[in-house]
Amino acid sequence: AQKITQTQPGMFVQEKEAVTLDCTYDTSDQSYGLFWYKQPSSGEMIFLIYQGSYDEQNATEGRYSLNFQKARKSANLVISASQLGDSAMYFCAMRDEETSYDKVIFGPGTSLSVIP
Amino acid sequence: EPEVTQTPSHQVTQMGQEVILHCVPISNHLYFYWYRQILGQKVEFLVSFYNNEISEKSEIFDDQFSVERPDGSNFTLKIRSTKLEDSAMYFCASAGGNSPLHFGNGTRLTVT
Numbered sequence: 549a550q551k552i553t554q555t556q557p558g559m560f561v562q563e564k565e566a567v568t569l570d571c572t573y574d575t576s577d578q579s580y581g582l583f584w585y586k587q588p589s590s591g592e593m594i595f596l597i598y599q600g601s602y603d604e605q606n607a608t609e610g611r612y613s614l615n616f617q618k619a620r621k622s623a624n625l626v627i628s629a630s631q632l633g634d635s636a637m638y639f640c641a642m643r644d645e646e647t648s649y650d651k652v653i654f655g656p657g658t659s660l661s662v663i664p
Numbered sequence: 665e666p667e668v669t670q671t672p673s674h675q676v677t678q679m680g681q682e683v684i685l686h687c688v689p690i691s692n693h694l695y696f697y698w699y700r701q702i703l704g705q706k707v708e709f710l711v712s713f714y715n716n717e718i719s720e721k722s723e724i725f726d727d728q729f730s731v732e733r734p735d736g737s738n739f740t741l742k743i744r745s746t747k748l749e750d751s752a753m754y755f756c757a758s759a760g761g762n763s764p765l766h767f768g769n770g771t772r773l774t775v776t
Binding site for chain 2: 581583585587591592593595598637639641648650651652653654655656657
């Protein structure tokens, strides 16, 4: 069965510093996808970055990068040069691409606060 | 950029009433989803829909819930007899073949 764990309910980071948000997952599938979403206080869900289990390189999108360690089943999000607008909830999500392709599950989220 | 549209943004209903939440997914997407989020907490999977039928559903999605794609563009979630605990933000999402989920802005359902 799929499971996503985010062990940091809340994080603080100084503006312009980098921050790492942790995500570990559990699945029996060999093929799966990992996603990160941002939810600001306004409530919308914004897609940030995707990593496929067979991708050899870590995904990057602008200031976002994903530190994918397959053997440890972790997919941590790294935000470089934090900005005040990065203050939001961040959700890690997973899709099993063999057994339940149509089901994407989310972790409990991490609340990030960027301090000026 | 195309987007997922949800209406209404806020729905207030009385306990026991039926409610229908509306979604217009991105036009060339094939997979459709409903999620709910209670008080900004965990985003819970309800149901996925592909090829005009439910492909996955969670234990939350019981007989009180149903989904429909009545025409080529709309995707609805119906709750037959609402309970207080159904109060939540309901998100619709859609995806192309191997793409990430694109979410609508949500419908806040308040059951009184």
